[in-house]
Amino acid sequence: MQTLRxxxxxxxxxxxxxxxxxxxxxxFAPHLGATAAVITDALVAxxxxxxxxRTLERAGARVVSIVVPDGEQHKDWRTLDRVLDELLASRxxxxxxxxxxxxxxxxxxxxxxxxxxxRGVAFIQVPTTLLAQVDSSVGGKTAINHARGKNMVGAFxxxxxxxxxxxxxxxxxxxxxxxxLAEVIKHGLILDASFVAWLExxxxxLLAGDAAALTRAVLRSCELKAQVVVSDExxxxxxxILNFGHTFAHAIEAGMGYGAWVHGEAVGAGMVxxxxxSLRAGLIGPQDARRPSALISAAGLPVAGPAGLSPERYLExxxxxxxxxxxxxxxxxxxxxxxxxxxxxxxxxxxxxxxxGCTARGTASSAAT
Amino acid sequence: MQTLRxxxxxxxxxxxxxxxxxxxxxxFAPHLGATAAVITDALVAxxxxxxxxRTLERAGARVVSIVVPDGEQHKDWRTLDRVLDELLASRxxxxxxxxxxxxxxxxxxxxxxxxxxxRGVAFIQVPTTLLAQVDSSVGGKTAINHARGKNMVGAFxxxxxxxxxxxxxxxxxxxxxxxxLAEVIKHGLILDASFVAWLExxxxxLLAGDAAALTRAVLRSCELKAQVVVSDExxxxxxxILNFGHTFAHAIEAGMGYGAWVHGEAVGAGMVxxxxxSLRAGLIGPQDARRPSALISAAGLPVAGPAGLSPERYLExxxxxxxxxxxxxxxxxxxxxxxxxxxxxxxxxxxxxxxxGCTARGTASSAAT
Numbered sequence: 001m002q003t004l005r006x007x008x009x010x011x012x013x014x015x016x017x018x019x020x021x022x023x024x025x026x027x028f029a030p031h032l033g034a035t036a037a038v039i040t041d042a043l044v045a046x047x048x049x050x051x052x053x054r055t056l057e058r059a060g061a062r063v064v065s066i067v068v069p070d071g072e073q074h075k076d077w078r079t080l081d082r083v084l085d086e087l088l089a090s091r092x093x094x095x096x097x098x099x100x101x102x103x104x105x106x107x108x109x110x111x112x113x114x115x116x117x118x119r120g121v122a123f124i125q126v127p128t129t130l131l132a133q134v135d136s137s138v139g140g141k142t143a144i145n146h147a148r149g150k151n152m153v154g155a156f157x158x159x160x161x162x163x164x165x166x167x168x169x170x171x172x173x174x175x176x177x178x179x180x181l182a183e184v185i186k187h188g189l190i191l192d193a194s195f196v197a198w199l200e201x202x203x204x205x206l207l208a209g210d211a212a213a214l215t216r217a218v219l220r221s222c223e224l225k226a227q228v229v230v231s232d233e234x235x236x237x238x239x240x241i242l243n244f245g246h247t248f249a250h251a252i253e254a255g256m257g258y259g260a261w262v263h264g265e266a267v268g269a270g271m272v273x274x275x276x277x278s279l280r281a282g283l284i285g286p287q288d289a290r291r292p293s294a295l296i297s298a299a300g301l302p303v304a305g306p307a308g309l310s311p312e313r314y315l316e317x318x319x320x321x322x323x324x325x326x327x328x329x330x331x332x333x334x335x336x337x338x339x340x341x342x343x344x345x346x347x348x349x350x351x352x353x354x355x356x357g358c359t360a361r362g363t364a365s366s367a368a369t
Numbered sequence: 370m371q372t373l374r375x376x377x378x379x380x381x382x383x384x385x386x387x388x389x390x391x392x393x394x395x396x397f398a399p400h401l402g403a404t405a406a407v408i409t410d411a412l413v414a415x416x417x418x419x420x421x422x423r424t425l426e427r428a429g430a431r432v433v434s435i436v437v438p439d440g441e442q443h444k445d446w447r448t449l450d451r452v453l454d455e456l457l458a459s460r461x462x463x464x465x466x467x468x469x470x471x472x473x474x475x476x477x478x479x480x481x482x483x484x485x486x487x488r489g490v491a492f493i494q495v496p497t498t499l500l501a502q503v504d505s506s507v508g509g510k511t512a513i514n515h516a517r518g519k520n521m522v523g524a525f526x527x528x529x530x531x532x533x534x535x536x537x538x539x540x541x542x543x544x545x546x547x548x549x550l551a552e553v554i555k556h557g558l559i560l561d562a563s564f565v566a567w568l569e570x571x572x573x574x575l576l577a578g579d580a581a582a583l584t585r586a587v588l589r590s591c592e593l594k595a596q597v598v599v600s601d602e603x604x605x606x607x608x609x610i611l612n613f614g615h616t617f618a619h620a621i622e623a624g625m626g627y628g629a630w631v632h633g634e635a636v637g638a639g640m641v642x643x644x645x646x647s648l649r650a651g652l653i654g655p656q657d658a659r660r661p662s663a664l665i666s667a668a669g670l671p672v673a674g675p676a677g678l679s680p681e682r683y684l685e686x687x688x689x690x691x692x693x694x695x696x697x698x699x700x701x702x703x704x705x706x707x708x709x710x711x712x713x714x715x716x717x718x719x720x721x722x723x724x725x726g727c728t729a730r731g732t733a734s735s736a737a738t
Contacts, residue, residue, distance in 0.1 A: 077446070084521070085515070088518060115524065116481075116485065118522075119523045148457040155484065155488055
């Protein structure tokens with residue numbers, strides 16, 4: 001097991017990463033109130049709920065379980081209201097600790113429930129997907145979707161501890177593991193060249209589910225993200241570099257209909273586009289520009305956008321994205337492997353060329369196969 | 370106009386108190402984003418909305434108005450969802466400033482909407498009832514009710530500024546003004562003997578709506594509450610003294626059905642009971658014990674609980690109250706005029722005697738007449 005501390009003053013917390021941690025009562029005990037309310041979904045419950053509940057009981061807590069339906073479409077008012085209702089029905093008072101067991105959807109929903117239940121209660125993250133372990137573990141963002149937009153209602157609410165058991169990744173479908181690797185690669189590309197070199201060498205181990213390699217990948221990703229978040233907790237500036245590849249990815253997801261591509265796949269293709277744009281803008285040379293797509297491809301992720309989405313449509317979709325401040329699209333680009341920069345002055349023609357250069361020819365998308 | 374600064378570090382903010390402040394664009398301008406979304410209710414809108422909207426426009430903002438139905442029963446999920454929906458429909462981004470114009474219900478609802486809209490946006494309080502001016506202006510509490518309990522869902526979210534225009538109190542029904550005075554009196558009784566002496570002298574001016582007297586009462590109440598909140602922002606300990614009279618009051622409200630007595634009326638009778646209990650517990654002498662009920666009576670508030678609610682029923686209702694930690698009822702009592710103490714060791718027999726000594730004989734309650 002390895003431990004990282006996120007240094008957010010009196011809201012700081014540890015992230016424990018390693019195999020078999022769901023069994024470690026000691027990791028949970030210091031952070032639990034009298035009651036632990038485990039919130040999970042119908043997919044994860046049969047895999048891990050009983051084991052975690054036994055661990056929390058050994059740690060001295062009364063355990064209440066709330067199982068919500070699986071899927072992003074349930075990250076909504078209705079499910080949230082049901083969670084709050086069950087917390088009240090189970091007579092949970094302000095001393096309850098909400099435990100989120102699952103992927104990003106469960107983490108966002110349970111974290112937001114914890115943020116607003118009786119004006120805020122303690123919260124523990126137990127992420128069971130690679131994406132949640134490297135992305136939701138750090139940042140304190142919680143939210144639900146609204147009919148008019150994703151994540152439009154939410155709060156910043158930091159967990160007391162994150163327990164990332166890489167053993168849970170063994171039950172993850174390959175497509176979900178690869179999607180998580182997109183964010184791992186992103187953290188390297190924007191912040192740490194030597195981590196990129198390690199990923200280039202050890203990608204086969206990660207894809208094979210090697211526990212030591214996964215522990216290192218999760219821990220380093222969290223460390224890198226934490227560096228950014230600690231210096232910009234409320235998302236005022238620097239934190240925008242975490243959107244590397246995401247401006248393009250959001251356009252792909254919106255253009256294809258949410259769900260056609262999983263988020264990590266869209267981020268894979270989006271990072272290739274952002275790299276191509278960095279090259280065409282003269283920020284990096286051709287040698288550096290080849291490495292991201294090779295690494296993304298090695299992770300089994302798409303390196304080209306879907307056929308049938310024109311560059312003009314991307315521009316349209318990107319300009320309604322909320323990251324477009326004051327109408328200009330701000331792009332996160334690479335100055336080098338491991339160093340990102342934010343640019344708001346990129347001519348649209350250059351953007352179209354970059355997208356064109358990274359789009360699949362033909363009719364089927366590479367991600368859906 | 371007088372101004373008080375609530376010293377909560379980077380969440381600190383000014384409270385401006387005086388007549389005619391709804392017209393002062395200068396008070397709002399430093400705290401406004403590009404758009405001001407005014408949230409008010411159907412009762413307050415015809416009285417003050419147009420005037421405030423013109424002021425906010427003079428301060429440079431685009432103004433969006435959201436009018437919700439009047440009444441505590443609308444401080445719920447459904448109204449909140451409507452508010453969030455209208456904010457999104459009006460294309461408000463994170464730079465919006467939510468302005469709550471109204472009493473405590475509007476303040477709680479609008480404050481909570483601001484706390485969770487796009488993970489938190491800026492918020493201005495414009496309280497138009499005496500209760501909201503002296504109570505909701507300080508503390509940062511926002512919430513909605515849930516079918517299983519009042520204020521069960523909410524957040525701590527501090528405003529950027531509070532503008533308390535005592536001119537708005539001229540349109541307040543007398544019963545609402547008196548209910549607000551209950552909290553003013555409470556702040557004096559628990560924290561400031563000389564403020565109590567001033568209230569004893571100047572109560573007729575307050576009841577007559579004298580602007581200078583109201584300004585002083587609101588400002589000093591906010592100052593006193595701020596002293597407590599600043600030392601205990603998240604309600605861990607000391608802040609409990611603000612519940613003086615409220616343990617009894619909640620029992621009266623729950624026992625009579627919410628709405629039969631307005632909150633301030635129940636607090637009036639509750640403070641008399643808490644004082645009687647302080648006397649019977651030997652904490653204060655008979656001379657001091659007479660002053661609270663005389664002052665509460667002078668404010669036109671009930672000094673006796675409703676007939677038909679037995680002392681045993683009070684104990685039952687008080688022990689399910691969330692302020693009862695670990696089963697024992699903790700009472701806020703007086704050690705002197707202007708000095709409160711929290712006691713968890715009061716024998717139930719003594720509590721019954723105190724309630725019995727402060728209960729109306731006969732069948733009609735003194736508050737409903």
